Amino acid sequence: DQQVKQNSPSLSVQEGRISILNCDYTNSMFDYFLWYKKYPAEGPTFLISISSIKDKNEDGRFTVFLNKSAKHLSLHIVPSQPGDSAVYFCAASVKAAGNKLTFGGGTRVLVKP
């Protein structure tokens, strides 16, 4: 039973346009959400996070939106750049439970020049 799901395995977007990545979760105990970016043969790199007490967090070109009632979060990348081509994972945790992360299956993003 996957508690965190990324239903789109891949996404292709033109350079300069917006990339929107989606993530759904089922466990209402999750109170902290993160996005990671991963290049081949490297470890995941932390991108941005959001606490369940917020509905939006922004960091430069990256914005994460959280809709608790729908158990849905999304990552917006504006504008998309060729260097953003990677696999993106969303993850969720219960902060009081040792920060253990539950990951989605990932979305592969290709930004075309």
Added chain:
Amino acid sequence: DAGITQSPRHKVTETGTPVTLRCHQTENHRYMYWYRQDPGHGLRLIHYSYGVKDTDKGEVSDGYSVSRSKTEDFLLTLESATSSQTSVYFCAISGGKGSYNEQFFGPGTRLTVL
């Protein structure tokens, strides 16, 4: 980048042999984790540690054991490797000042069990 190293980076072994993977951190973070990454599954937690000699199981712990005798080192052992344990293994750390809830990952170890 957080100071996390993993060794070895690549390993090929045979079914039934013991294997130990090492994670070393220089950040003095309290928590350490071992994940495996498989196609379609994202990353799944194997074991984690919340302090020296304090460890607990994750989602996919069967066939794995861990030890943490020092803050900086977290070892993952496959007592008798099986082909289903062929995967990429990532170590992560968290609990640092200013970024308590974020995990930072090492470069990974690619393990092939023949």
